[in-house]
Amino acid sequence: MFKRMDEVLIEIPTVEKPDANAAAAVQELLGGKFGEMSTLNNYLYQSFNFRSKSKLRPFYDLIMSITGEELGHVELVAHAINKCLNGSTTAGQPDSTPLGGVKDARLSYHFLAGAQGAMPFDSMGNPWTGAYVFNSGNLVEDLLHNFFLECGARTHKMKVYEMTDHPAARAVVGYLLVRGGVHVVAYAKALEVATGVNVTKLVPIPSLSNKAFNETRKYEEKGVHTKLYTYSDKDFTTINEIWKGTHPEDGAQLEVIQGVPQGYPIPEAPGVEEEFAPGISAEEFRQIAKRLKEAGNIAD
Numbered sequence: 001m002f003k004r005m006d007e008v009l010i011e012i013p014t015v016e017k018p019d020a021n022a023a024a025a026v027q028e029l030l031g032g033k034f035g036e037m038s039t040l041n042n043y044l045y046q047s048f049n050f051r052s053k054s055k056l057r058p059f060y061d062l063i064m065s066i067t068g069e070e071l072g073h074v075e076l077v078a079h080a081i082n083k084c085l086n087g088s089t090t091a092g093q094p095d096s097t098p099l100g101g102v103k104d105a106r107l108s109y110h111f112l113a114g115a116q117g118a119m120p121f122d123s124m125g126n127p128w129t130g131a132y133v134f135n136s137g138n139l140v141e142d143l144l145h146n147f148f149l150e151c152g153a154r155t156h157k158m159k160v161y162e163m164t165d166h167p168a169a170r171a172v173v174g175y176l177l178v179r180g181g182v183h184v185v186a187y188a189k190a191l192e193v194a195t196g197v198n199v200t201k202l203v204p205i206p207s208l209s210n211k212a213f214n215e216t217r218k219y220e221e222k223g224v225h226t227k228l229y230t231y232s233d234k235d236f237t238t239i240n241e242i243w244k245g246t247h248p249e250d251g252a253q254l255e256v257i258q259g260v261p262q263g264y265p266i267p268e269a270p271g272v273e274e275e276f277a278p279g280i281s282a283e284e285f286r287q288i289a290k291r292l293k294e295a296g297n298i299a300d
Contacts, residue, residue, distance in 0.1 A: 037132075038128070039153060083166075230257070
């Protein structure tokens, strides 16, 4: 089962810089073939269908814990998209064409169907599909696929980072480059335990250090690239049989942390009158508040 908190993994900058096309680019990191929905669902179904769990417990624990983190990555990318879209239009009467300013946005579906919010699509508006999920049942094959998937995801993050300078997008992509790098190394180490082959010698793919990015260096300086969280209060304790030793790039000591990283408040999404969202007038807000007080026996 899963435990959810009203938090996101990092504090996302709030800036007055709407950029619908930046949001479209970041969509690739959500619903693309190598996006967070793909990494999440690959590991989710591999964890559901894992064979010989009692005999191969450290590998199962690793996939389970990374699955928990990927749920938070999906959430984080969605909020980055929302931040890029925020303020793209302004309220007005229908005849004043209040949505006219975004008719040439590359991904108009954000405005036609999503009230300027993230959607389960890639950067071209293609829906995410379960066909992206790989679960062969063969441990080494699945681990090798996961290593490839994380390397592909890293490549896409680097390209999106280079595509936009939107502060919210770059902050999120920078953090995800670091955490995705953790997963790359984790699967490489798992493959080494399973096969004896030192896959970490291939890292990094592409051959550009995370330290080349401003929004990534600050996390690496804090050692975020060395920590693997269990995403459980008490389970998945055998991860340290895989996540151990030193990081292949800088030699820093690796560390397993029981639980989850520090979270930050989920950004507030303002109403968008021109999109009829949330579609509650000021008077209706007052009536809802009144009914809530009455239901809770709260006196004025």
